[in-house]
Amino acid sequence: MEENNGKQKISRRTALKYMGLGAAVIPASIYLGGCGRKSKDSGQIVPDLTNIPTDKMTYTTLSKTGDRISLLGFGTMRYPTVERQTPEGVRNFIDEEKAEQLIDYAMAHGINYFDTAWMYHQGESEIVTGKLLKKYPRNSFYIATKMPGSVRSREDAIATYQKQREKLQVDYIDYYHLHSLSSDERYERIYKEWGILDYLLNEKKEGRIRNLGWSFHGNQELFDKVLNEPVDWDFVMIQMNYFDWKHGRVPAEYMYNRLVEKNIPVMIMEPLLGSRLAKVSRAVSDMMQEERPNDTPAQWAFRFVGSHPQVMVVLSGMTYMEHLQENIKTYSPIVPVTEPQKDMLVKAADIIRTYKIIPCTDCKYCVPCPYGVDIPGVLLYYNKATWDSNLPNLEGPRDAEFQRASRAFLVDYNRTIPELERANHCINCGECEPTCPQNIKIPTDLLNIDNLVQQLKAV
Structure with a gap:
């Protein structure tokens, strides 16, 4: 394996295994449900x-x-x-x-x-x-x-x-x-x-x-x-x-x-x-x-x-x-x-x-990442945390709501994104950015998400 800034670069063949994971982060829970009624958990209408x-x-x-x-x-x-x-x-x-x-x-x-x-x-x-x-x-x-x-x-x-x-x-x-x-x-x-x-x-x-x-x-x-x-x-x-x-x-x-x-x-x-x-x-x-x-x-x-x-x-x-x-x-x-x-x-x-949402559509044009990051999975997880009110406000008071949101964000992040596929493995190589049809500044967003994770761990 090659070494780059202390990160191990995996082969493209090995990286292919990371394809397909992001799609499971959000959509399944959105659609599954009963017939034309409100979900008890979210108040959303579920399809008939x-x-x-x-x-x-x-x-x-x-x-x-x-x-x-x-x-x-x-x-x-x-x-x-x-x-x-x-x-x-x-x-x-x-x-x-x-x-x-x-x-x-x-x-x-x-x-x-x-x-x-x-x-x-x-x-x-x-x-x-x-x-x-x-x-x-x-x-x-x-x-x-x-x-x-x-x-x-x-x-x-x-x-x-x-x-x-x-x-x-x-x-x-x-x-x-x-x-x-x-x-x-x-x-x-x-x-x-x-x-x-x-x-x-x-x-x-x-x-x-x-x-x-x-x-x-x-x-x-x-x-x-x-x-x-x-x-x-x-x-x-x-x-x-x-x-x-x-x-x-x-x-x-x-x-x-x-x-x-x-x-x-x-x-x-x-x-x-x-x-x-x-x-x-x-x-x-x-x-x-x-x-x-x-x-x-x-x-x-x-x-x-x-x-x-x-x-x-x-x-x-x-x-x-x-x-x-x-x-x-x-x-x-x-x-x-x-x-x-x-x-x-x-x-x-x-x-x-008005929501702080990353405009990722899970098209997967950005993967496989040569360093194994599940790019769409991480970005979609951040969006899901936003929708679920589990995005802690680092500028606000460190009250009970902050503690609840912080714990929920970290627990679900660790549960959803495998350790070797998290944002901290991004080295800002930039290979993903030109392929993104939504023009997302992917390395910047991954860095911001990892910074959030690291700050929450230190709280």
Whole structure:
């Protein structure tokens, strides 16, 4: 092993075992529960998972190729995983049995759009998705994947694209993305200097790509630049939810309205903002329950994005059957939000904005960390402590409430994050920061969290 500033650097193969842990920190407790009632612990509404319809899914026909697409799309970035021992150590692999149960249930309940990417689950997602969909007629589903920004040359980009069709076991890809555009320099290099945009446009002409578009995580200047290219874009995927509508890096309201002007169908990612909108504060929950007493916060978030007429599909990475069932029920059929309800959600976003939350969506683009830190797990734990009022105020009085919150924070931190994966193992190498689509200053936040932990231990 290499040594660096006193920290042991593990191999990339060994680091892969840390993938998948962060997702378990928050979402499972959010969704699990009974039928349309308040949780005794949190006062949150839990979903009614009875009578999930098989024939009432909402569909859109905005696609320029005339596709009839389920409003709810299945994102494969968060397949359930299982640990297995390998010659290189313990690794997380997709749990194919559970993934197959989810895919089969989705298909049986009207979902026909499946989204994957080269980098999801270290390249395993495309393989498993292709395998699980192979048993269905090719015209019964639509599949999307993406050109990764990590390609090293024109030849590498072309080989990657060709390999994707092989992994997916398809002759054509229904929806192909220029993935996660966030850097003008990278966009210019890959798609202009290397000619990959022209190559993909020719693939579309030849029928191996049916629809070509892009997913976005950059600034407004880059958004406008790509949108105004002399290309007949078939779709654009943006991060949109009722919080990012006004408060996103580029407000979703701006991007959505620009796409409406261009008559370009809109795909939605992060409708729950990485689960941040699935569990809300008491103030926000009370506002929601006054309007619709039986709707969960997640249902409010999905109804908001699905109510916009230019939205073609809303993607959700559904790890658990309960996630899938709730989302299917929300869109079977959708009950659009009213204008007064939209105003209420704008007020809710303003309240949420006051919370000290790290904008991590658990996408895992930042891992594996070469030093073993479970980056999303640590960041999501901090957010959970904030939601649960277990974040001690070091500037306030050292009273009984401070002691309670301090103990709860440390006990749950030690229980949730394994010792070798905690924030104190970050050496500020910076490898994670450029990959974060939310532009989080990850090393800074990890340092702040570790400083908090160390101060609480010293109290």
